[in-house]
Amino acid sequence: MQRPSGIGRAVVYLALIPTVLYITLFWIIPILHVFLVSLTYRNSFIMGAPRFVGLSNYAKVFSEYIKSIENSIKLPLAAATVDLILGYPLAYLLTRRKVLFHNVLRASLVFPYFGDLYISYGLWNMFLPGGLFDFVYRLLDISYRQILYTPYAVVAGFSIFTLPFMVLYISSNLQEIDPSLEEAALTLGATPIRAFFRVVLPLTLPGAVAGFLACFGWNLGGYLIPLLLGGIRAGDVMTVKIVHLTLQIHDYGVAAALSVVLISMTILTTYMTFKVTKVLR
Amino acid sequence: MRRPDMYTVAKLLYIVLILFIIISPFAFIFYRAVTFRRPTGVEFVGLRFFEEITEDYWRALGNSLLVGLLVALLDFAIALPPAYILSKYDFKFKKVLTAVLVAPMFTPDVVAGVGLSTVYFRYYHLYGTLLGTVLGLASTSYPMMLLPLLVSIRSLDPTYEEAAKTLGATPLQTILRVVIPLIGPGIFSGFLLTFVWSINNYLLPLFITGPGIDLLAVKLYSDIRWWGLLGRVAAEASILQLATFGVMLLYLKTIGTKYLTGFSF
Numbered sequence: 001m002q003r004p005s006g007i008g009r010a011v012v013y014l015a016l017i018p019t020v021l022y023i024t025l026f027w028i029i030p031i032l033h034v035f036l037v038s039l040t041y042r043n044s045f046i047m048g049a050p051r052f053v054g055l056s057n058y059a060k061v062f063s064e065y066i067k068s069i070e071n072s073i074k075l076p077l078a079a080a081t082v083d084l085i086l087g088y089p090l091a092y093l094l095t096r097r098k099v100l101f102h103n104v105l106r107a108s109l110v111f112p113y114f115g116d117l118y119i120s121y122g123l124w125n126m127f128l129p130g131g132l133f134d135f136v137y138r139l140l141d142i143s144y145r146q147i148l149y150t151p152y153a154v155v156a157g158f159s160i161f162t163l164p165f166m167v168l169y170i171s172s173n174l175q176e177i178d179p180s181l182e183e184a185a186l187t188l189g190a191t192p193i194r195a196f197f198r199v200v201l202p203l204t205l206p207g208a209v210a211g212f213l214a215c216f217g218w219n220l221g222g223y224l225i226p227l228l229l230g231g232i233r234a235g236d237v238m239t240v241k242i243v244h245l246t247l248q249i250h251d252y253g254v255a256a257a258l259s260v261v262l263i264s265m266t267i268l269t270t271y272m273t274f275k276v277t278k279v280l281r
Numbered sequence: 282m283r284r285p286d287m288y289t290v291a292k293l294l295y296i297v298l299i300l301f302i303i304i305s306p307f308a309f310i311f312y313r314a315v316t317f318r319r320p321t322g323v324e325f326v327g328l329r330f331f332e333e334i335t336e337d338y339w340r341a342l343g344n345s346l347l348v349g350l351l352v353a354l355l356d357f358a359i360a361l362p363p364a365y366i367l368s369k370y371d372f373k374f375k376k377v378l379t380a381v382l383v384a385p386m387f388t389p390d391v392v393a394g395v396g397l398s399t400v401y402f403r404y405y406h407l408y409g410t411l412l413g414t415v416l417g418l419a420s421t422s423y424p425m426m427l428l429p430l431l432v433s434i435r436s437l438d439p440t441y442e443e444a445a446k447t448l449g450a451t452p453l454q455t456i457l458r459v460v461i462p463l464i465g466p467g468i469f470s471g472f473l474l475t476f477v478w479s480i481n482n483y484l485l486p487l488f489i490t491g492p493g494i495d496l497l498a499v500k501l502y503s504d505i506r507w508w509g510l511l512g513r514v515a516a517e518a519s520i521l522q523l524a525t526f527g528v529m530l531l532y533l534k535t536i537g538t539k540y541l542t543g544f545s546f
Contacts, residue, residue: 016366016378018358019363022359023381029400030400031393033396034392086299089295090295090299105299110532120505125310223390223484224484227506228505228506243484247487247488266392267387
């Protein structure tokens, strides 16, 4: 690392200008505008002159939409927990051991990365009558509605969607830990279980925390999964409400106020992820 | 090893479970695309549903590929200078700059959509245009270009650049002739990720693209919402899904999972 000096410094700062300009125009200004829009009445901001109504939109959000905020926190938290339980052993096996279907497993991990559309549609089809779970419904003698359109279905969708993040974060943490530490513990007489809990787990804690936060953060923005799998009641999360408020009711004021709540939560999560990882160091 | 049998069996069961969980939603869409459900049972219909796909689907596919390509190119242009500078130099506000540059990736598309659509309507007049769509999609996807570039430039041996400089190359020549060829895998990785990301994004275009330009993911989204039970929709989803898998398999074959998070611990 070097500090730029003299003419080099000017070049360094000049080269950053286009990017910074772009980010300002297409990310910082729009996000700041969300704050501004959240203070205006319905769609007065985009149609005609903005009519400022103070914090009344926020009052509405915290009275009428409190249920959505609650769901938006609960469902991703549950999904992140499921991911941690399912993903930790997988990350460990993929980095430290050679398992059956090693490459298939590694490749399949990347699919959910882009597949919010496919996961929700595929799971929805599987849960519907005539889908893959028909025999389960018959076996337990329940209606498909006791699975589909409940929080369980949403959590299932969320956790499949973000499982790769968890595995990737934990395994990139594991890769940086010298395997000889574990071997040393085993040579010195620790049982495998003890070696894992006293050596490996504490060292991979940053990865697990970052993975947990990342899963939570990504699912906060999830839209189609709660919409399709959760239906009206269980899928009542902030993103669904925002899309409904903007594209159908044209109440941009309340939608923007909800967006401000959502983005605050995302920024907090992201900030904590950055703190845990070395991306800022 | 003690009790190898139980351990092996548990491991195998666990792996089969994970594979089932991940693959089944995707596989089931393919299954739906080639079968038809009658009260009497399931009938295999071959590619009949694929033949029902209309002309505008293919037009939308063309639009999507164009948008994906433009977004990836724009992302590269935006991400290369900061990636190079952030990994080579140290300066004031570097942490803040990094945070601001990476943060858009974590912005929910819905929030970006509300923000972009309001500024597009009121000031930029980009609503419903191809340019607006590309510029908007790039704003949330370029960190996926930036992070692989950062990783690959950081792991670059500085002696190559010093050699180029000693031999009389200008800084620009050094970047174009030495750095860029050496970080090829990072660039390729960023290209594939941002491309796949943008052709599969339906939420942001829903806000900023409007009804004028048909994009495949948006069309698929509305088809799933309103005609989700039709075999034709499953066939449509299968095609985009296959394209995505193709690109991702290419990605894994050539690059592996090295650049997928970009974080280090």
